[in-house]
Amino acid sequence: MHDELALLVARWLAAGHTSADVHGHVLRGLPGAGTPVHRPGGLVRYLLRHVPPLRVAAPPTGPPAGPPRLSPRLEGAQECAGRHTQPMLFRPVVEWQTLCPECAGAQQGASQSC
Template identity: 65%
Template structure:
């Protein structure tokens, strides 16, 4: 973590907009921003873009409804280790002005991952369910389809 990184200013801009990524990151203590910028600069020096770093931080956040009591400590933990960059073309550096205008991608809640919408028409609003691969009806709709056949 050397403060002599050529990307330190870009890293400061990256850290300055973390609060825009998720509500959980709104209360990062101002006193931690220099430390987080030095950690983020290591990622930028390794060839990651600011968008890569933001995506990594978003992936590390807990699911919806889970409070983050120390957002600065969480970001510090997430940026602590820089994984090796996969081989490939190194993208051009993003100017700091693009950091603020970059679209924020929201993750699905952990509870909703793998859920799909029921294709049955017995629901007044969309019904999400988890089923086997290829199933399109929730359990209630499947039972309702089987009842007439069993009554014969």
């Protein structure tokens, strides 16, 4: 039985399928939970007997993929360099600004109290 199954899998691989394709096909063909399988080798042989044609992915259409673009709402935003639990985005007033208004205000208040 092992030799026969190995030959069936070899046919799949020779047709261009990957081992993941074979594994996925067998998993999709297994019966539902609770259904007994009396001859597992026979079931696998049955599932692998017909080799489907290899699906060729269609070439991508449209403009070439570049770096992901931000939504218009987020363009110009940057992440605050302050201590936030989660990343905090803000729109800087000046190009070199690295702190959101809340952190800048807290830092300015701390420097004035000294």
